Every structure is written in C-alpha cells, then in structure tokens.
Amino acid sequence: MSTLKLALVQLAVGAQKAANLARARSKVLEAAKAGANIVVLPECFNSPYGTQYFGQYAEEIDSAKPSTSIQALSEMARDSKVYLVGGSIPELERGTGDLFNTCTVWSPEGEMVAKHRKMHLFDIDIPGKIVFKESEVLKPGHTLTEFSTPWGKFGVAICYDMRFPEVAMVAARKGCVGMIYPGAFNQTTGPLHWELLLRARAADNQIFAAACSPALDKEATYHAWGHSTIVDPYARVVGTTAEAESIVYGTLDLDLVDEVRKSVPVSSQRRFDIYPDVAA
Numbered sequence: 001m002s003t004l005k006l007a008l009v010q011l012a013v014g015a016q017k018a019a020n021l022a023r024a025r026s027k028v029l030e031a032a033k034a035g036a037n038i039v040v041l042p043e044c045f046n047s048p049y050g051t052q053y054f055g056q057y058a059e060e061i062d063s064a065k066p067s068t069s070i071q072a073l074s075e076m077a078r079d080s081k082v083y084l085v086g087g088s089i090p091e092l093e094r095g096t097g098d099l100f101n102t103c104t105v106w107s108p109e110g111e112m113v114a115k116h117r118k119m120h121l122f123d124i125d126i127p128g129k130i131v132f133k134e135s136e137v138l139k140p141g142h143t144l145t146e147f148s149t150p151w152g153k154f155g156v157a158i159c160y161d162m163r164f165p166e167v168a169m170v171a172a173r174k175g176c177v178g179m180i181y182p183g184a185f186n187q188t189t190g191p192l193h194w195e196l197l198l199r200a201r202a203a204d205n206q207i208f209a210a211a212c213s214p215a216l217d218k219e220a221t222y223h224a225w226g227h228s229t230i231v232d233p234y235a236r237v238v239g240t241t242a243e244a245e246s247i248v249y250g251t252l253d254l255d256l257v258d259e260v261r262k263s264v265p266v267s268s269q270r271r272f273d274i275y276p277d278v279a280a
C-alpha cells in the first residue's frame with residue numbers, strides 16, 4: 001500500500017476532561033469518515049497544558065486496567081478503525097508516583113501498540129516572553145519510539161523532542177518513513193521554529209514529518225500556536241492550518257521517500273568514516 005491519508009486533529013482543549021475526551025472522539029470519528037488511515041491528537045489533549053494541571057489530570061497507563069482516557073483512546077481507535085496517535089496525557093507511574101508526558105498509539109483493533117514518554121522536557125526561559133519548566137513536575141522518558149503500520153514504520157516523539165535532530169535521524173535510519181509529533185508550541189517559539197523544525201526534520205532525513213497542536217484558547221494560561229502541519233520528504237508543506245480548531249489532512253505517497261532519496265541521495269552518501277553512525 002503506497003498511499004495513506006493522515007489527519008491531524010487540532011483540538012479545542014478545555015478544563016473539563018470528560019468534554020475533551022468526547023470532543024476528541026467526535027473529531028477522530030469525523031476524520032475516519034473522511035477516509036483517514038492514521039489520526040493524530042495533540043499534546044495534552046485531555047488536560048489544559050501547564051505544570052499546574054499535570055498532577056490533577058494524570059492517569060496510569062495500563063491497558064489491562066484502563067483508566068478513563070486510556071479506555072476512551074482504545075474505543076476511539078477501534079470504533080473508527082484507524083491507527084490513532086493519541087496525542088499525549090499526563091501519566092502517573094504506579095509505585096513511584098512519578099509523572100510523565102506520554103503518548104500512546106493504538107491499532108484499528110483498539111490495542112495499544114506503542115507508548116512514548118517525552119524524552120526532552122520543555123524547560124525554557126526567554127526573557128520577557130515565556131518561562132516554562134516541565135522538569136519541575138515531570139520526569140523524562142528514556143526510549144525512542146516507533147510503530148508499524150501497513151504503510152511503513154513511523155517514529156513518535158513529543159513537542160520539544162522535535163528540537164533534537166538525533167531522534168528523527170535514528171528513526172529514519174531504522175527505516176521509519178515519517179515522524180509524528182503531538183506538540184503544543186506557543187506564540188513566541190511557534191512562529192519562530194515550528195514549521196522550520198518540521199521541515200528540517202523532513203529535509204535532513206527525507207521522510208514525512210507531521211506535528212499536531214491543540215487549537216489556541218485565548219482564555220487558557222498557555223497560548224498554543226496551533227498551525228498543525230504535514231510536511232513531505234522534499235520538505236514541502238502539504239497540509240497546514242491557522243490557530244482555530246480544525247482537522248488537517250494530507251495524502252502521503254510513500255513512494256516519494258524512495259524517489260527523493262534517489263534524486264538527492266544524501267541518505268546513502270553519509271560519511272560514517274568521518275563521523276560515527278548514530279543508528280541504534
């Protein structure tokens with residue numbers, strides 16, 4: 001199968017978890033009805049984004065004993081028959097009580113096929129603009145994540161992880177055809193870097209790259225950038241939007257990965273005799 005339809009649900013997220021889950025469900029079903037094969041939700045889709053919220057909204061992730069959001073994600077994937085990259089939720093680890101920012105990925109049968117804990121925590125301080133310190137509340141994950149589909153393997157990472165080129169490079173060198181990033185950039189770094197980073201990850205590695213944000217809520221404490229975007233292996237933007245709630249669609253022709261790699265063969269021209277191979 002060489003083409004697939006990808007949908008990014010730029011969800012309007014509010015303070016009510018049950019309402020967020022219901023809204024996500026209706027948007028995932030809408031995307032599936034429009035023919036999507038893989039549907040993506042944004043970072044922190046069940047909770048407002050902010051360190052003050054993570055503890056209150058956190059859930060354990062155990063598919064044998066599913067909590068509210070985990071049950072909802074499994075049902076969304078199963079009922080819509082899509083691969084679902086379930087954005088992220090604040091995760092509470094049983095035993096330690098540690099909190100993580102975690103993405104789960106679901107098969108069309110409603111089985112959890114991958115779980116990614118954000119590896120690089122969003123700790124920044126841009127004077128006069130934005131201070132954010134995820135590490136005050138969260139712990140980082142320690143593993144790279146990918147999942148298989150009938151169209152090929154995709155790497156998954158979360159938001160600030162996008163800034164670290166090694167993540168996408170290792171995924172591409174392990175055979176992934178795309179990177180998917182649930183994210184929530186802000187009104188300062190969004191216009192500066194969101195599209196640039198996505199296009200860079202795609203150009204460097206000759207893969208698809210997509211990032212899915214929540215919609216902008218001007219009443220919220222964190223102002224998301226929105227602009228959920230899909231980029232192809234030539235680093236062209238093939239789908240994007242502004243800040244309001246919407247669904248961004250892109251038809252991905254997987255043959256393009258080989259075409260780009262044949263046309264501009266940087267993937268086979270690497271000089272690992274000069275610098276070390278980072279492939280795992």
Ligand SMILES: O=C(O)CCC(=O)C(=O)O
Nearest residue numbers: 122159160184185186189
């Ligand atoms: O890297 C950035 O500028 C924003 C990152 C972010 O918002 C996040 O990791 O949640």
